[in-house]
Amino acid sequence: MAEDKNLTVITVNWYSMEFLEPLFLNLNKKAKWPRNIKYLVIDNTNGEDKQLSSLEQKNLNLTICPNDPKGEKGSFAHAFGLNIAMDKLETEYGLIVDPDIHIFKTNWDSLCIDIIENEGCSAVGATYPQWQLGKYHNFPNPVFCFFKTDDYKTINADWTAYSKSPLVNFFNFCRRQILRFGIFINRRRYQKYPAVRKMFGFLEHIIGVCSNDTGSRIASKAKRNNLKAILFKAVLPDDEIIKGKSDSLINLAGQFELYCYNKEPILTHRYGTGSRVFRSDRGYDSDYWRRQIQVFENQQ
Numbered sequence: 001m002a003e004d005k006n007l008t009v010i011t012v013n014w015y016s017m018e019f020l021e022p023l024f025l026n027l028n029k030k031a032k033w034p035r036n037i038k039y040l041v042i043d044n045t046n047g048e049d050k051q052l053s054s055l056e057q058k059n060l061n062l063t064i065c066p067n068d069p070k071g072e073k074g075s076f077a078h079a080f081g082l083n084i085a086m087d088k089l090e091t092e093y094g095l096i097v098d099p100d101i102h103i104f105k106t107n108w109d110s111l112c113i114d115i116i117e118n119e120g121c122s123a124v125g126a127t128y129p130q131w132q133l134g135k136y137h138n139f140p141n142p143v144f145c146f147f148k149t150d151d152y153k154t155i156n157a158d159w160t161a162y163s164k165s166p167l168v169n170f171f172n173f174c175r176r177q178i179l180r181f182g183i184f185i186n187r188r189r190y191q192k193y194p195a196v197r198k199m200f201g202f203l204e205h206i207i208g209v210c211s212n213d214t215g216s217r218i219a220s221k222a223k224r225n226n227l228k229a230i231l232f233k234a235v236l237p238d239d240e241i242i243k244g245k246s247d248s249l250i251n252l253a254g255q256f257e258l259y260c261y262n263k264e265p266i267l268t269h270r271y272g273t274g275s276r277v278f279r280s281d282r283g284y285d286s287d288y289w290r291r292q293i294q295v296f297e298n299q300q
Contacts, residue, residue, distance in 0.1 A: 007094060010085040013041050043066045069081065080160075093113065096144075141214065151227055157217075179200070186276065248295040251288075256289055257270075
């Protein structure tokens with residue numbers, strides 16, 4: 001029975017308390033079986049973030065693991081923390097999430113378990129949106145990756161980002177410049193013009209994955225081992241799924257990330273980034289992100 005299945009929610013902390021407490025309360029509130037959920041926080045501040053201790057007062061089945069990322073930063077440090085978590089994972093299912101997500105779907109836990117068991121797949125979740133040109137789009141990424149632990153253990157899942165070879169990374173950098181036409185392509189143009197989407201989608205199909213971000217090794221291994229995944233749809237502002245619905249959904253899709261499953265919103269990811277290619281006007285505006293979430297949920 002699905003209600004007997006335990007799962008561990010894994011996230012990596014880098015001074016993320018602004019998001020972690022709301023995240024865990026949101027996951028618990030929307031879960032069908034919150035008592036079956038364990039929480040594992042890999043603290044990449046190695047104990048320096050003293051605010052984390054307040055999580056221990058929230059009546060969660062919580063473990064905080066201090067971790068020294070060995071001088072790594074960004075995606076490299078994040079992946080380092082996720083690999084530490086994989087070694088500690090003991091439940092039948094795992095869920096890796098970014099701290100800055102919000103779940104809309106009630107009973108998200110039973111939904112994910114049912115998908116895996118009924119579809120015979122290994123993972124379900126969000127992948128990199130199509131406007132993130134050059135990244136993998138065929139397997140769940142760390143934004144929301146719900147998986148069967150044994151399958152990930154079997155392929156020795158490694159979240160490490162990019163290549164260990166400087167030459168390979170330089171080669172991929174050059175491929176990205178070709179794919180994105182240097183300074184021409186950005187998220188706004190991709191979202192606004194269908195012709196741009198068509199042209200750059202075709203070019204990406206030719207060039208392939210050239211931005212091997214966190215989880216790209218797992219996506220490649222899963223393909224070689226015939227591990228199936230069910231993906232949420234990353235929605236653009238003009239997508240038919242949200243056309244005519246709440247303006248808040250359009251704002252979430254245009255400024256942040258919005259994912260749907262079976263034509264219904266399932267989660268949003270704030271996704272603040274300094275990258276000129278991927279950033280939006282309000283990508284770092286956490287208050288605006290939360291207001292759009294609240295507006296939509298108040299309408300339901």
